[in-house]
Amino acid sequence: MALIKSISGIRGTIGGQPGNTLSPLDVVRFSAAFGTWLTHQSDNRKIVIGRDGRISGEMVQGLVVNTLIALGLDVIDLGLSTTPTVEMSVVFEKAAGGIILTASHNPREWNALKLLNGKGEFISGEEGLKVLDIAAREDFNFVSVDQLGSHTINDLALQQHIDAVIAYPLVDITAIKKAKFSIVLDAINSTGAIAVPALLKALGVAPKDITVLNGEVNGKFAHNPEPLPENLRELCTEVNKQKADLGIAVDPDVDRLCFVCEDGSLFGEEYTLVAVADYILSQRKGNTVSNMSSTRALHDITVKHGGVYTASAVGEVNVVTKMKEVHAVIGGEGNGGIIVPDLHYGRDALIGIALFLTHLAKEKKSARQLRNTYPDYFMSKNKIELSSGFDIKKIFDHIKKKYKKNKIHTEDGLKIEFENDWVHLRTSNTEPIIRIYAESNFETTAANIAKRLMQDINEAK
Secondary structure: OOEEEEOOEEEEEOOOOEOOEOOHHHHHHHHHHHHHHHHHHOOOOEEEEEEOOOOOHHHHHHHHHHHHHHOOOEEEEEEEOOHHHHHHHHHHOOOOEEEEEOOOOOOOOEEEEEEEOOOOOEOOHHHHHHHHHHHHHOOOOOOOHHHOOOEEEOOOHHHHHHHHHHOOOOOOHHHHHHHOOOEEEEOOOOOHHHHHHHHHHHOOOOHHHEEEEOOOOOOOOOOOOOOOHHHOHHHHHHHHHHOOOEEEEEOOOOOOEEEEOOOOOEOOOHHHHHHHHHHHHHHOOOEEEEEOOOOOHHHHHHHHOOOOEEEEOOOHHHHHHHHHHHOEEEEEEOOOEEEOOOOOOOEOHHHHHHHHHHHHHHHOOOHHHHHOOOOOOEEEEEEEEOOOOOOHHHHHHHHHHHOOOOEEEOOOOEEEEOOOOEEEEEEOOOOOEEEEEEEEOOHHHHHHHHHHHHHHHHHHO
16 A cells, blocks of 8 residues: 655545545545635636546545535536646646546556646646645635535546647548558547547548557556556457557556557557657757656657757656756657647657647558657666565665676666666656666567666665
């Protein structure tokens, strides 16, 4: 059981004691803190909320809505939605902020409150600390009965989002229609089952050519919801069986995206951003950003197109901040997160799908052929669970001393550079774990580097 407070929001498991999990009391406390913080920012009383398909979603939604109403806020409720849809809706509605109820890729026992400012972007670390301070002091002032806020249902937000995607200048519906793609989607029993087929139809993919796996929105995830290779075997098998042109997998809140090639092989979640960036940069010159745990292939593609690549710390808010600094035309994270800044500054699987299909259609290549045009780097992604009371400083100091002859970056955990390879160690914003990502030109080398560092961590614990 866990409760994690970070730049990724307030995230925890359902059930257990208040203060140690995302209990109803904690949901109310942090909703009240965020709502109170919003009222300090402006006189705007509108706030947008939406949720993914988790089992606990409806329960958490009721607690959040009524807490915000008790603060005098006017809640615009999107119901079942996606993270990027809520982000865009904050802007469409001219709201003061928003809350997304989703634990993203975490298993079904988790849920979270992800907090947005009036631009539909995640609040900064500094702003988040202010919210946490309000929660810790329980400095809330609920309104009288005559000043209670309102509750309005908005069931048009997804269509607004899709309309914005298909109107995006670099999305070519004519080319996609002409390609006559057949597609298999793994919707992981969440809101991707609603959003992605609606988008595909709007892009001109025939309904008969869309197959949805795990399409019942019940939150009982058919497999671990993180779109990693070991969790996508069913999708790979079905693409191959149907001889489909493409497989698509999203996470429960539809901000992460990865593809399966027509032969059932994985395109690679790290290469989702690489492919979309390749297309964007072929149409407009500019710079790119990804986090420092992402593949160096984005650097290579960016240089090929005459742009400058910059790495940021891990976390969407950090990527967005760096994108604004360097005026990036495309950015995101190697976990399949695409950020197209002139649509909105948020990871968005829907715009990612539309741009990828456009790229695929214009190149007149199969997904496998397109993947083969990109540099081959291999990444090993691992994690070690941490017990309560762990000393991360002791662990990292041990590793820094051991690898002191190598180039080490410390702005986000530890990133160690070897001659042609790298490894990145960092504590997660979303789980009580250390993530260990290693990349090399050779698959076995990447795996061996990660294994070696995992041994180093265990020695230092």
